């Protein structure tokens with residue numbers, strides 16, 4: 003084998019890339035985003051305008067926050083199908099606290115976040131303790147929260163008319179930029195730190211990479227898994243509050259189908275559904291690609307039916323590009 | 332010195348349908364290397380898993396430094412200072428080597444809020460330097476070779492400052508240079524007073540490295556012996572408890588036997604360069620070479636698992652285009668992968684399905700239903716003839732011991748009834764008893780007229796079995812020897828022959 007001197011050298015090389023992983027994938031996704039923006043800007047002068055760009059950001063915010071949360075669960079190799087309806091249920095609970103009980107706004111916020119966290123915790127409990135496959139456990143949670151949102155609200159929207167401050171949460175602006183946009187990017191930074199710099203993030207990758215090996219290394223796999231699902235729930239709760247604030251009402255019938263868009267955003271961003279690989283930056287770019295597409299196609303007056311078709315194709319193409327790149331290596 | 336480091340007594344462990352450990356005993360002293368030997372499925376891994384908290388024992392006592400202890404989970408074992416390198420690699424491929432090393436006890440900063448990756452890498456580098464590992468701890472484990480992954484496992488076990496270190500077949504996938512490095516490390520640890528448990532099927536290694544041996548058979552403790560006073564034959568007879576098949580080399584096939592397979596100019600990148608050879612009916616053709624010589628890559632090309640850049644393949648004189656393994660199988664080529672976990676088995680499925688999977692057509696009724704009864708019958712036949720140790724054909728393969736999993740793969744290709752069988756390291760991780768069974772099987776298959784290619788890194792095995800031997804180095808064929816003229820020295824000479832002049836073939 004080698005001499006010591008050689009070893010010392012070999013151990014040195016920079017470690018910048020591998021920590022974050024899949025740098026090229028993100029580059030690829032980022033390049034596609036720029037290309038899309040360029041394309042739509044050239045195709046229509048209405049696209050690259052301040053208010054339209056803000057509109058895009060604003061429409062990214064809710065799906066984006068859901069996608070951030072989903073990233074964690076997906077990196078464990080699991081899936082959370084309930085993020086959309088948990089979001090709705092959290093919004094409804096916020097409405098209950100503020101409009102039905104007449105408590106101040108911060109209590110409403112806390113109520114929404116706690117609701118999301120509790121739902122995630124329960125899903126995680128079923129997955130980790132009861133060994134129910136994530137697909138099934140969260141499918142159940144999706145239906146339960148969908149139903150509960152309707153039950154609690156009496157199937158009618160809950161309005162926040164008595165608390166004018168509430169709609170400011172998402173729609174208040176600084177320099178013309180709505181708070182919701184700041185919340186999204188703020189949460190993205192926070193999620194990035196959690197995923198890359200904290201213990202829960204490290205175990206998140208470890209779990210997705212090889213759960214048995216992680217367990218045998220003495221890590222309490224079950225508890226961390228529950229914590230990760232609960233964290234995803236917190237993000238759903240925050241998304242619910244943003245949504246309610248933006249509509250100035252909690253709409254109990256909304257939310258189903260959002261989980262699939264969130265998953266699409268995560269996947270476009272290069273996170274692997276089989277676990278172990280993924281990044282927050284990728285998810286942010288993925289979410290932006292989705293809303294730029296929808297917005298741009300609408301401006302070009304592409305009928306909505308066709309918008310859906312195109313977005314579907316993009317999801318598959320993005321994943322295929324990722325596979326091609328990986329195969330080359 | 333009088334109190335053993337570890338003393339296990341009366342250990343019992345059962346799995347559904349398997350009484351894996353029966354009243355087992357094991358004693359380990361500080362500063363010794365202690366071999367644990369036994370056939371596949373004897374319970375070696377299980378006993379060590381009990382000691383490290385992977386499994387809970389049903390009964391018995393464990394004393395650590397004289398004090399009775401309970402080891403309910405892996406964390407407890409780590410805290411006592413008992414480290415293990417499992418038979419199956421247990422790493423997170425998407426994490427870097429350093430992250431793997433310190434999983435579960437990452438250094439933190441800011442009051443535990445954030446990970447301290449700088450310190451993580453510094454500690455890892457220090458450990459790597461101590462162990463003389465010459466790759467960066469920043470590499471993703473999935474990008475490392477199996478041997479290096481093994482090194483990471485070893486480094487991980489050592490990093491717990493373990494006083495007991497268990498190695499379950501650590502050398503199965505290592506090159507001889509790496510094995511030397513590992514032995515050097517083991518010697519060093521022994522000096523420091525670490526007690527090492529060493530599990531291996533390679534008798535020469537055991538003889539050379541270990542101080543004492545404990546023999547197990549069928550889940551029971553047989554005996555503990557001083558290695559120095561014990562002959563290999565004696566160990567084997569204790570392990571096996573029966574007579575072994577001794578083969579005398581079979582007569583080579585007649586020179587005018589039909590050629591079943593011919594390969595011309597096969598190439599793929601740098602791994603396989605212009606390889607040509609032919610295989611006769613009833614012949615065992617050995618392919619020798621060092622790790623990375625391109626032997627497995629060549630086999631994968633013939634089997635259609637990878638696409639060649641150039642070259643032609645003829646089966647029974649007919650040129651074939653092999654688009655994938657399904658084509659190869661259709662033309663009667665079977666391939667036993669060296670990495671059975673990844674490529675050879677569906678580990679979550681049962682024995683019978685694994686044996687039947689390549690020949691499903693045979694187990695289908697005219698209406699398209701699967702005929703379970705005949706699948707069972709077929710599987711039972713091979714469980715019998717290959718002596719696969721399993722409670723039944725419905726056992727999930729993942730629960731079989733390593734060697735028995737290998738036999739399941741062999742059963743699969745025998746069921747398929749291929750004319751051409753490629754065995755890639757067929758005896759890796761297999762005990763002496765099973766090894767001779769497999770040799771016997773290969774001889775029988777050749778006698779039945781099958782063409783057999785056997786890739787192996789163990790020279791004695793190649794020499795013993797092959798009618799003809801090809802040697803590869805750096806993707807090229809560097810030599811061809813008849814069974815009679817071949818010697819270890821000659822093979823090694825060709826195996827290390829870096830081609831400078833293009834025409835160095837030995838006829």
Ligand SMILES: Nc1ncnc2c1ncn2[C@@H]1O[C@H](COP(=O)(O)OP(=O)(O)OP(=O)(O)O)[C@@H](O)[C@H]1O
Nearest residue numbers: 346351371372373374375376377730731732733734
């Ligand atoms: N989790 C499990 N469930 C059911 N049976 C098991 C399990 N683990 C091991 N066994 C069975 O226990 C017996 C002992 O297996 P073990 O892996 O300890 O053998 P081993 O001596 O390590 O063999 P090898 O040399 O092939 O690695 C085998 O019959 C095996 O099939």
Ligand SMILES: [Mg+2]
Nearest residue numbers: 375376418733
């Ligand atoms: Mg074993």
